[in-house]
Every structure is written in structure tokens, then in C-alpha cells.
Amino acid sequence: MLSPEEWQAVQLSLGVAGRSVAVSLLPAIGVAWLLARGRFPGRFLLDACVHLPLVVPPVVTGWCLLLLFGIQGPLGGPLFQWFGIRLVFTTNGAALATAVMSFPLIVRAVRLGLESVDSGLEAAARTLGARPLDSFLTVTLPLMSPGILAGAITAFAAGLGEFGAVITFASNIPGETQTLPLAIYSATQSPGGEGVAARLALVSFALAIGGLLSAEFLARRMNRLLGRA
Amino acid sequence: MLQVALRHGFPGFRLDVGFAAAEAGVTALFGPSGCGKSTILAAVAGLLRPEAGRVSLGGRVLLDTEAGLCLPPEQRRCGMVFQDARLFPHLSVAANLRYGLKRAPPEATGPGLDEVVALLGLEPLLDRRPTRLSGGEKQRVALGRALLCRPRLLLMDEPLAALDAGRKAEVLPFLTRLCDAARLPILYVTHALDEVDALATRLVLLRGGQVLAADSVEALALRTDLPLAARRDAGAVLACTVEAHDAGRGLTRLGFPGGALQVPLRAEAVGTRIRTRLRARDVAVATVQPQGLSTQNILPAEVVALGAAATPHEVFVRLRIGPTELLSRITRDSAERLALRPGLAVWAVLKAVTVDRAQGGIETPG
Structure with a gap:
């Protein structure tokens, strides 16, 4: 049904989106906690920074990443010199660009999940002898897990389709950084590529619908597990 | 012996109280809504840091703002029962009961799980989730959970106020048994006189953030100068x-x-x-x-x-x-x-x- 090159784009997209979620999940939980429960000056600034990739043109986000993580960049330079890690024009770079773009989505969902947890339950855990971290891990985290799951699935689904930041920061290299949307774009630019574009678009539809359905199914199951149904 | 002295300001309201509670038995904090009862409990439990105050329990200082000491709630060992039960919804009743027990210091003594389950009649509920419990059952589990964290002090914040008369009558006998069996000082916040009559040995009358009177229930019942006497059942x-x-x-x-x-x-x-x-x-x-x-x-x-x-x-x-x-x-x-x-x-x-x-x-x- 799909040619080897098209399969490659699909697999690459799944891999990039998966890696981007894996990288951003823990920081997103931390940032969501700071935004929901933290009381510190600069909270609104942090909130604004997290949401920047949602409102700034993706190409600009990709360009900023180029400046920061380029071989000569303030972060990319040391990474390359000390650890030999190069992010620009690599699959990992595509994952980083995707992670930055979907970060606000995860933070929002995780934060919603966290805000649905009654802080009175955490207070109860403390009076029962739990330290703050213990109370977070045994009470808050399990109860906010539907939010974390929702965030991860949304970010994964959105990550499959990330275009602007990826093409700017990681370029459009088949087998390396050419994810589904980039492959579709390339197909529409080449004569006789309509068939490829249509097949890949169908795959995109299928993945999106599968993602939504599994999110719904898991959310219901999780709420039952958490004793909410 | 529990000794409490607290000062705390809210917008439009000042709390300034001092009282003591006996080694064992129920001391009721009684007064109308908004007189500062729940704030006192939160400050004793360590959930609220008052502007100034000192709380000591059996010679151990829990809070002394002058000395800059304020133990976090997990080190105070005050078992707390909230009006809304606050059971962990993702855990079974048995796991809720064990939550505090697992975290109690090893040298702490107190009744065991089986004893508390028998005392409060929780056996048929153990495998259930809190969402599948009635209001009265939830409150009984919350009582057991607080007792099982091996506390040195029990704090009860209107544990019956959210229940209708029928549920209340169902929980009250268990509460009475617990108060008799606990051999601990118990601070019991309420605005219901029938709960004071049924449970309390001592009474701290509060109004507008101040202590109006504090004495045994018998002695205060005779005081016609207190707002208690204005009630039909003085x-x-x-x-x-x-x-x-x-x-x-x-x-x-x-x-x-x-x-x-x-x-x-x-x-x-x-x-x-x-x-x-x-x-x-x-x-x-x-x-x-x-x-x-x-x-x-x-x-x-x-x-x-x-x-x-x-x-x-x-x-x-x-x-x-x-x-x-x-x-x-x-x-x-x-x-x-x-x-x-x-x-x-x-x-x-x-x-x-x-x-x-x-x-x-x-x-x-x-």
C-alpha cells in the first residue's frame, strides 16, 4: 500500500513525536505544578514564556532554536564540543523542535489535571504523616494522571503534524528529518506526487482518529481506576 | 495536656485565643460559623501558619512563632478528621486506613488495623472505593484513618456537619465509642449543641475570634450569662x-x-x-x-x-x-x-x- 519511502516518513513521524513527548513530559509536570500551586514573583512571566510557541509563528520558533542550538549557538556549541551532540538537521533536532512546539499543550492539559485535584486531599495526606514529596507522589500524581495522559496523547498527535519549526530547525532530509507533513509537502511540490500526498494524508487522518479514540478510551478507564466513575 | 495560644488576622476578622485541653477526653470548640473554630484546628494541625502563637502537646512544642519554630504537619502527629472526609478516591478503604499507619513512627503505639476496623464496624467496607460509600460510611472511615496514624492528638472539624439527621445518628455512636477508646486529647469543632452534650467533657465557647468561656460542660451549662443560656435548651x-x-x-x-x-x-x-x-x-x-x-x-x-x-x-x-x-x-x-x-x-x-x-x-x- 505504501512505498518504502512513505513508510519511512510514517515511522520517522511516530518516532519524532514519541521522543518529543518523552522529553517534555517531566519538565511539563514540573512547570504545570509551578504554575498551578507555586506562589512566586515571575509566575506570569513563566506562564507567558510557556505559551509563546502557541502564538509565535512556528518558523520563528524554529529560527530561535537554530540560534540557540546551532553549532555556534550558546547551547548548541557546548553540546557539540563537550558531548559531540549535534541537533540541527538531525532526527533528535526534529524531536526537540516538536517538543518545544507541543510543550504548551502538555503543560495546559497537565495543569488542568492538577487543578482538578482537591488540595485538601494533599493537606489530609500531610496530617497523616506524608512529607510533601510523598504526598505528591502518592496522592497528587495518581489523581492528576488523566491530565498527564491527555496531555501526552494530544502532544503526540500534534507532534505528528509539526511542520514549520521542524523544517526550519531540522530541515527536510528524507529518512532523517522528513516527517509526514514534510513528506506530504515535498510530494505536492513534485510533479506526479498527488498519489503520494493523498496516501500520506489518509495515514495522517487514521493516526489522528486513532489517537483521539485511544485518548477517550484510556481517560474513561483511568477515571474508573481512580474511583471517579 | 494540650496548650494553645494563637493570634491571626484575616481581612475584617481577628483571632486571638488561648485555652488548654486535658490529657484525654473531648474538648469541644463551640461557637457560631465564622468565629474562628476551624482556623484554630488548622493552626494546631500545621496546615495554617498563624501570625503569632504557641502550641504545645504533652511538653512537646509544635509551634512557637517567637522561637521561629513551626513543625510541618507530618511531624506533629495530629490525626485530623475533616468535615468532607477527604478520603483518597484512588485508594480502597483498606488502603486509606493504612495510609497513616504506614507512615507512623515505628515507636508510636496505638490500636491496630483489626481493632479499629472492629471498633468502627468497617469490615464490610474494606475493599470498596470511597465513591461507593454513603456520607456516614465515609466519615467512619475517616475517623478510623485518623486514629490509625497513631496520633497524639485527634482534631475533628465538624465531622458530622455535612450529614443529614439520619446519617448523623448512624455515625454518632461510633464517634462516642472512638472518643471513649482513644485515650487521647480530642479537639472537636462544632456548632451543634447536641454533639457537645453527647461527646464533650470540656467546652471552649468562642465568639468573634475570642474565647468567651472555657470550663467543664457541667459548669458552663449553669452559666446563665453565656449565649448558651439564651438557647431554648439551657x-x-x-x-x-x-x-x-x-x-x-x-x-x-x-x-x-x-x-x-x-x-x-x-x-x-x-x-x-x-x-x-x-x-x-x-x-x-x-x-x-x-x-x-x-x-x-x-x-x-x-x-x-x-x-x-x-x-x-x-x-x-x-x-x-x-x-x-x-x-x-x-x-x-x-x-x-x-x-x-x-x-x-x-x-x-x-x-x-x-x-x-x-x-x-x-x-x-x-
């Missing part, structure tokens, strides 16, 4: 002992210092301590011994004093039977007609005796 509270049963006449004799009461036959064993309440409106006064009355309890008494009641047409008469004092509320006209004055020998006619609760402990005959 009256004396007597600590009685079951002295004898007369199954033939269907009566039980309850002894109190200076006299005895006859009440309809009780189930409690002889020697059981029982608290009774003689509401002031149920106590009439006669200057000659009444004859041919259906009333069981007509006792010789002496007028101690007359005081103002809530309405100008009524007076409170303080009566003494031996060392025990009673209150009677009669019209001002009656008091003048009978020429009541301190020292006068009268008869107290008790139209009704309310039995509040059996107090668990059996008094050994001396």
Missing part, C-alpha cells in the same frame, strides 16, 4: 451513675452527688456513668411539697440565686441539691408570687430528664 448537665434497676416498675435510679433521679428503665449496667440534662424550662419550683403529681422526680432543694433570662418576663432560678446545682426558668410573676429568695427551701419538680449518653467507663463501687 439547663444543668449532671454526671450520674446507674444505681439500681426496678424492672417491676419499669424504672432506673440514677444517682448524682446529693440526690437521685428516677428515669424509664435503662439498658446500662449498674455502675455505668451516664450524663443527663435537666433543661431549665423542664424544672418547676414549688414552695410546699406537691401532692398527686404524675412527675417522678420531686426533689428538695435550696434557692441559690435568681438571675435574668433572655426575656424580661422570665428569670433563671439557681437551685442546689447537696453539692449539685440545677437551673430553673420560670416567669418573673411566679418568682414574685412565691417570694423566691436565696436560702429558701423549695421543691424542684423535674418534668423531664434527658439522658445524653452512657460514658463508657464503669465506676467501681467503693
Whole structure:
């Protein structure tokens, strides 16, 4: 049904989106906690920074990443010199660009999940002898897990389709950084590529619908597990 | 011994209280909503840091703002029961009960899981999730969970207030058993006088963020100057002992210092301590011994004093039977007609005796 090159784009997209979620999940939980429960000056600034990739043109986000993580960049330079890690024009770079773009989505969902947890339950855990971290891990985290799951699935689904930041920061290299949307774009630019574009678009539809359905199914199951149904 | 002194300001409200609670037994913090009761509990539990204050429990200082000491809640070992139960919804009842037990310091002693499950009748609930429990069942689990964290102090923040009358009647006997069995100081916040009567040994009356009075329930029940007296059910509270049963006449004799009461036959064993309440409106006064009355309890008494009641047409008469004092509320006209004055020998006619609760402990005959 799909040619080897098209399969490659699909697999690459799944891999990039998966890696981007894996990288951003823990920081997103931390940032969501700071935004929901933290009381510190600069909270609104942090909130604004997290949401920047949602409102700034993706190409600009990709360009900023180029400046920061380029071989000569303030972060990319040391990474390359000390650890030999190069992010620009690599699959990992595509994952980083995707992670930055979907970060606000995860933070929002995780934060919603966290805000649905009654802080009175955490207070109860403390009076029962739990330290703050213990109370977070045994009470808050399990109860906010539907939010974390929702965030991860949304970010994964959105990550499959990330275009602007990826093409700017990681370029459009088949087998390396050419994810589904980039492959579709390339197909529409080449004569006789309509068939490829249509097949890949169908795959995109299928993945999106599968993602939504599994999110719904898991959310219901999780709420039952958490004793909410 | 629990000693509490707290000062804390809210917008439009200042809390400034100091009181002590006994080694064991229930001290009720009683007052209208918004008088600062729950704030006191939160500060004792460590969930709220007051502007100034000192809290010590059995010689251990939990909070001393002057010394800059404020133990976090997990180090205070105050088991807390909240009005809304606050059970962990993702854990079974059994796991909820074990949550505090697992985190209790190893040297702490207290009742075990099986004991608490039996005391509160939780056996059939253990595998259930909190969402599948009724309000009363939730509160019973919350009581067990607090008791199982091996606390040195139990804090109860209106544990029955969210329940309807039926649920309340279902939980109250378990609560009574727990309070008797716990052998701990218990601070009990409520605005319901019936809960005070059923549970408390000491009472701290609060109003507008200040302590109005603090004493034993019996002593405060006689104070006609307190807002308690304005309520319809003002009256004396007597600590009685079951002295004898007369199954033939269907009566039980309850002894109190200076006299005895006859009440309809009780189930409690002889020697059981029982608290009774003689509401002031149920106590009439006669200057000659009444004859041919259906009333069981007509006792010789002496007028101690007359005081103002809530309405100008009524007076409170303080009566003494031996060392025990009673209150009677009669019209001002009656008091003048009978020429009541301190020292006068009268008869107290008790139209009704309310039995509040059996107090668990059996008094050994001396």
C-alpha cells in the first residue's frame, strides 16, 4: 500500500513525536505544578514564556532554536564540543523542535489535571504523616494522571503534524528529518506526487482518529481506576 | 495536656485565643460559623501558619512563632478528621486506613488495623472505593484513618456537619465509642449543641475570634450569662451513675452527688456513668411539697440565686441539691408570687430528664 519511502516518513513521524513527548513530559509536570500551586514573583512571566510557541509563528520558533542550538549557538556549541551532540538537521533536532512546539499543550492539559485535584486531599495526606514529596507522589500524581495522559496523547498527535519549526530547525532530509507533513509537502511540490500526498494524508487522518479514540478510551478507564466513575 | 495560644488576622476578622485541653477526653470548640473554630484546628494541625502563637502537646512544642519554630504537619502527629472526609478516591478503604499507619513512627503505639476496623464496624467496607460509600460510611472511615496514624492528638472539624439527621445518628455512636477508646486529647469543632452534650467533657465557647468561656460542660451549662443560656435548651448537665434497676416498675435510679433521679428503665449496667440534662424550662419550683403529681422526680432543694433570662418576663432560678446545682426558668410573676429568695427551701419538680449518653467507663463501687 505504501512505498518504502512513505513508510519511512510514517515511522520517522511516530518516532519524532514519541521522543518529543518523552522529553517534555517531566519538565511539563514540573512547570504545570509551578504554575498551578507555586506562589512566586515571575509566575506570569513563566506562564507567558510557556505559551509563546502557541502564538509565535512556528518558523520563528524554529529560527530561535537554530540560534540557540546551532553549532555556534550558546547551547548548541557546548553540546557539540563537550558531548559531540549535534541537533540541527538531525532526527533528535526534529524531536526537540516538536517538543518545544507541543510543550504548551502538555503543560495546559497537565495543569488542568492538577487543578482538578482537591488540595485538601494533599493537606489530609500531610496530617497523616506524608512529607510533601510523598504526598505528591502518592496522592497528587495518581489523581492528576488523566491530565498527564491527555496531555501526552494530544502532544503526540500534534507532534505528528509539526511542520514549520521542524523544517526550519531540522530541515527536510528524507529518512532523517522528513516527517509526514514534510513528506506530504515535498510530494505536492513534485510533479506526479498527488498519489503520494493523498496516501500520506489518509495515514495522517487514521493516526489522528486513532489517537483521539485511544485518548477517550484510556481517560474513561483511568477515571474508573481512580474511583471517579 | 494540650496548650494553645494563637493570634491571626484575616481581612475584617481577628483571632486571638488561648485555652488548654486535658490529657484525654473531648474538648469541644463551640461557637457560631465564622468565629474562628476551624482556623484554630488548622493552626494546631500545621496546615495554617498563624501570625503569632504557641502550641504545645504533652511538653512537646509544635509551634512557637517567637522561637521561629513551626513543625510541618507530618511531624506533629495530629490525626485530623475533616468535615468532607477527604478520603483518597484512588485508594480502597483498606488502603486509606493504612495510609497513616504506614507512615507512623515505628515507636508510636496505638490500636491496630483489626481493632479499629472492629471498633468502627468497617469490615464490610474494606475493599470498596470511597465513591461507593454513603456520607456516614465515609466519615467512619475517616475517623478510623485518623486514629490509625497513631496520633497524639485527634482534631475533628465538624465531622458530622455535612450529614443529614439520619446519617448523623448512624455515625454518632461510633464517634462516642472512638472518643471513649482513644485515650487521647480530642479537639472537636462544632456548632451543634447536641454533639457537645453527647461527646464533650470540656467546652471552649468562642465568639468573634475570642474565647468567651472555657470550663467543664457541667459548669458552663449553669452559666446563665453565656449565649448558651439564651438557647431554648439551657439547663444543668449532671454526671450520674446507674444505681439500681426496678424492672417491676419499669424504672432506673440514677444517682448524682446529693440526690437521685428516677428515669424509664435503662439498658446500662449498674455502675455505668451516664450524663443527663435537666433543661431549665423542664424544672418547676414549688414552695410546699406537691401532692398527686404524675412527675417522678420531686426533689428538695435550696434557692441559690435568681438571675435574668433572655426575656424580661422570665428569670433563671439557681437551685442546689447537696453539692449539685440545677437551673430553673420560670416567669418573673411566679418568682414574685412565691417570694423566691436565696436560702429558701423549695421543691424542684423535674418534668423531664434527658439522658445524653452512657460514658463508657464503669465506676467501681467503693
